[in-house]
Amino acid sequence: MPVAAGTHAQRRARVSAAKKNLAAEVQQEVAQELERLLGRLQRQTDDLDLEASELAIRAVMHEVGGVLLAKLLNSDCGSSQAAVKCAAGHATTFVDYRSKEITTVVGQVEFRRAYYYCSACGQGVLPRDEALDLVGTSFSPGVRRLMARVGGKESFNEGRVDLEELAGIKVQTKAVERVAEGVGAALEALGQRERQMVINDQRVVPLKSVAKLYVSVDGTGVPVIRRETVGRRGKSPSGEAHTREAKLGCVFTQPGVDQEGRPQRDEASTTYVGAIEPAAAFGWRIYGEAVRRGLRRAAQVIFIGDGAPWVWGIAAEHFPGAIEIVDLYHAREHLADLSKLVYGAASAKAKQWTTARLAQLDEGDVESLLVNLRRLRPTAAQVQEAVRQTISYFENNRERMRYAQFRRQELFVGSGV
Numbered sequence: 001m002p003v004a005a006g007t008h009a010q011r012r013a014r015v016s017a018a019k020k021n022l023a024a025e026v027q028q029e030v031a032q033e034l035e036r037l038l039g040r041l042q043r044q045t046d047d048l049d050l051e052a053s054e055l056a057i058r059a060v061m062h063e064v065g066g067v068l069l070a071k072l073l074n075s076d077c078g079s080s081q082a083a084v085k086c087a088a089g090h091a092t093t094f095v096d097y098r099s100k101e102i103t104t105v106v107g108q109v110e111f112r113r114a115y116y117y118c119s120a121c122g123q124g125v126l127p128r129d130e131a132l133d134l135v136g137t138s139f140s141p142g143v144r145r146l147m148a149r150v151g152g153k154e155s156f157n158e159g160r161v162d163l164e165e166l167a168g169i170k171v172q173t174k175a176v177e178r179v180a181e182g183v184g185a186a187l188e189a190l191g192q193r194e195r196q197m198v199i200n201d202q203r204v205v206p207l208k209s210v211a212k213l214y215v216s217v218d219g220t221g222v223p224v225i226r227r228e229t230v231g232r233r234g235k236s237p238s239g240e241a242h243t244r245e246a247k248l249g250c251v252f253t254q255p256g257v258d259q260e261g262r263p264q265r266d267e268a269s270t271t272y273v274g275a276i277e278p279a280a281a282f283g284w285r286i287y288g289e290a291v292r293r294g295l296r297r298a299a300q301v302i303f304i305g306d307g308a309p310w311v312w313g314i315a316a317e318h319f320p321g322a323i324e325i326v327d328l329y330h331a332r333e334h335l336a337d338l339s340k341l342v343y344g345a346a347s348a349k350a351k352q353w354t355t356a357r358l359a360q361l362d363e364g365d366v367e368s369l370l371v372n373l374r375r376l377r378p379t380a381a382q383v384q385e386a387v388r389q390t391i392s393y394f395e396n397n398r399e400r401m402r403y404a405q406f407r408r409q410e411l412f413v414g415s416g417v
């Protein structure tokens with residue numbers, strides 16, 4: 001027993017000494033970097049160039065951070081005596097220590113780690129890479145997160161430029177693309193598993209009940225690369241497609257109304273889903289999100305859409321019994337666009353006609369609105385077809401356009417998102 005205690009004390013003493021040595025080395029390197037920086041700044045003879053100074057300070061702080069991170073990573077390279085097993089559970093043999101250079105948020109960092117070999121599988125094993133989430137990549141988790149973020153918000157090349165400008169991280173455009181798409185695929189797989197669990201009732205999310213839960217669905221065309229449109233018809237004169245329809249959905253909740261009687265959205269309650277996929281698949285996607293947000297505990301469910309048939313197909317299949325509302329702003333847009341075709345975009349008649357029709361629409365008086373639509377007698381075949389389609393749109397959705405009635409129920413008549 002005393003021997004074991006002594007051995008334990010010796011181990012703690014070695015670890016403590018190693019930490020002190022590491023701290024001393026880092027402090028020395030930091031002091032040297034700061035001294036060099038201070039010297040450069042003090043040599044400025046003219047007025048202080050604030051932008052140049054702050055960027056220089058950031059660069060040095062990155063260098064200091066890189067030194068610190070390298071010291072930490074190299075403080076534990078792995079043991080040549082460790083009993084390491086491969087993924088299949090076979091014993092491995094230590095081979096040597098191998099270096100790896102990675103891109104981190106504080107710059108390029110190189111470290112050494114133990115490399116083992118499994119003769120049964122014929123594969124190398126790098127436990128340190130697995131522990132640090134660096135298997136098969138030279139980008140740190142922090143850098144990958146930033147690359148995925150910019151890659152999901154803008155073009156890959158613009159993301160690369162922003163990474164360098166805003167964070168001082170230099171990567172290739174193709175690297176941003178690969179990482180962003182890889183992270184996106186992983187998130188999508190996670191989302192699919194989560195939705196399947198919800199759909200199969202394998203998991204109950206412990207959320208409080210909500211008074212009113214809204215589900216809103218829409219679609220919009222997004223530009224895509226050529227290989228994404230092969231074999232698809234488009235709206236261009238040549239018939240070639242340049243976009244794909246991205247289906248988007250959101251879920252939010254409403255606790256009540258404000259002092260003026262207007263519906264209020266729960267702050268930060270809106271969550272989103274989106275995908276380029278068939279309506280049938282997207283229906284399960286938005287349904288899974290609604291269940292996760294408390295669909296089964298909602299006192300009232302309201303479904304808001306733009307009037308497209310596929311939208312109301314999703315409502316009928318996944319949200320039966322929900323109050324269905326055509327987004328008022330979409331309905332208004334239909335009338336405004338039609339008046340420009342019939343009377344001319346800048347004409348006083350178009351403005352007068354639109355104002356009168358919008359008043360009828362806001363009251364939910366779809367019958368009077370349809371009477372006025374049927375009175376239109378355009379001569380151009382294209383405009384005649386537009387009138388026919390608009391009449392069909394309002395006829396098919398008239399019960400979803402009782403906006404005055406919905407307002408009396410203290411409901412949103414548009415998603416606003």
